[in-house]
Amino acid sequence: MKFIIGKDRKQAALFPVSLEESIETENEVRAIELFVNSLDLEKMGFKVRFPEGGRPAYHPAVLLKLFIYGYLNRIRSSRILEKECRRNIEMMWLIEQLSPDHNTIANFRKDNPDAIKRVFRATVQLARNFNLIGGKIIAGDGTKLRAQNSKKNNFNTKKIDRHLQYIDNKLEQYNQDIARADGEAEKQEAQKNSDIHTGRKEGYEKLKQQLEETGESQISTSDPESRQMILRGNITEVAYNVQSTVDAQHCIPIDYEVTNHNDKKRRWELW
Numbered sequence: 032m033k034f035i036i037g038k039d040r041k042q043a044a045l046f047p048v049s050l051e052e053s054i055e056t057e058n059e060v061r062a063i064e065l066f067v068n069s070l071d072l073e074k075m076g077f078k079v080r081f082p083e084g085g086r087p088a089y090h091p092a093v094l095l096k097l098f099i100y101g102y103l104n105r106i107r108s109s110r111i112l113e114k115e116c117r118r119n120i121e122m123m124w125l126i127e128q129l130s131p132d133h134n135t136i137a138n139f140r141k142d143n144p145d146a147i148k149r150v151f152r153a154t155v156q157l158a159r160n161f162n163l164i165g166g167k168i169i170a171g172d173g174t175k176l177r178a179q180n181s182k183k184n185n186f187n188t189k190k191i192d193r194h195l196q197y198i199d200n201k202l203e204q205y206n207q208d209i210a211r212a213d214g215e216a217e218k219q220e221a222q223k224n225s226d227i228h229t230g231r232k233e234g235y236e237k238l239k240q241q242l243e244e245t246g247e248s249q250i251s252t253s254d255p256e257s258r259q260m261i262l263r264g265n266i267t268e269v270a271y272n273v274q275s276t277v278d279a280q281h282c283i284p285i286d287y288e289v290t291n292h293n294d295k296k297r298r299w300e301l302w
Contacts, residue, residue, distance in 0.1 A: 050124045059103060060125045067096050070153060076146035093126045094139040095150065100125060109133035109140075155285045165280035173294045175270045178257030185259045185269045187249040191239045198232045258291040 054060060070092075073079045077091035100122060101112050113133040115122045140147070158164050205225040212218035242250055251257045251269060259269045272294065275287040 050120070050128075053120055054124045058121065060100065060121045063096055063099050063103075063125060066154070066157070067092050067099070070095075070150065072146075075149045075153075077143060089129065089131050089135060091139070091143070093129055094131060094136065095147075096125050097122070097131070097136060098140065098147070099150075109136040112136050151287075155283075158281075158283055158285075163281050164278045164283055164285060166278065168279035169276050169285065170279065171274065171276040173272050173274045175260065175262050175268065175272055178251070178254040178269050178271055180251040180254035180257045180269045182259065182267075182269055184252045185249060185257075186235075186238055186242075186252070188239065188242060191235050191242075194235050195232060195239075198228050198235070201228050202232070256291055260291075260293045 072091050072095070077095070079091060081088050097112060097116070101107065101115075106112055106115065110133040113131070113136060116126065116130045155164070159166070202225060205221050205228070208221035209218055209225070212221060238250055238252075242248075249258055251259075254269070257269050257271060259267050260272060262268050262270070272290045272292065273287060274290060274294075276285055277283065278285050
């Protein structure tokens with residue numbers, strides 16, 4: 032039985048194919064290239080001027096193309112994007128075979144949130160210029176995204192008071208154990224437990240003080256901006272609430288807002 036045979040990996044090609052020839056005319060990376068090259072990145076807030084000396088930096092256009100490609104292909108991880116730069120032919124064409132590491136990619140997103148939001152709005156304006164947005168009927172809704180913060184690391188005043196009351200009861204018990212201890216070993220064990228709970232008490236008191244100083248109703252220790260909110264019924268989760276609006280004509284997203292509180296009536300500033 033005959034099978035299709037692949038090419039020998041060691042065989043040199045007589046007519047090598049360039050990256051340009053490897054990417055189809057209708058490939059989305061060509062649209063990304065044209066879109067980013069049409070933007071005034073400095074005006075949008077990206078840093079394009081760097082001091083002379085030291086290691087050269089990546090141009091923000093390169094990292095923005097990488098970010099948009101990842102967004103369109105549902106690749107959020109900076110480490111995966113780093114790998115794609117070395118094995119994905121579309122990515123090689125788009126950023127001209129450059130290979131920024133995951134720290135560079137992550138820092139670009141972290142350091143340019145406002146500029147990236149302006150890029151998003153530029154895509155909306157572009158779609159509007161091509162009559163892809165009707166602007167007559169829009170739909171808005173919220174989606175809860177779980178934060179990197181467990182419920183046990185989210186606190187409000189009542190929860191902190193419950194912990195403090197529990198610790199006070201345990202400290203009283205340990206003080207009694209120390210007074211009744213017959214041997215040195217029992218006394219040291221009770222004192223050790225007392226010291227541990229005293230340290231925990233100081234931590235909760237600091238959290239309570241922070242709530243009083245900020246005026247916030249709750250605090251998250253792992254992901255500080257996240258808040259516990261209602262998902263449905265009595266089910267809650269420490270999360271973010273992403274509000275988005277979509278135009279009815281072609282279902283194109285035209286605005287979004289990330290909040291840390293539950294849905295409420297709001298006025299959307301579209302353009």
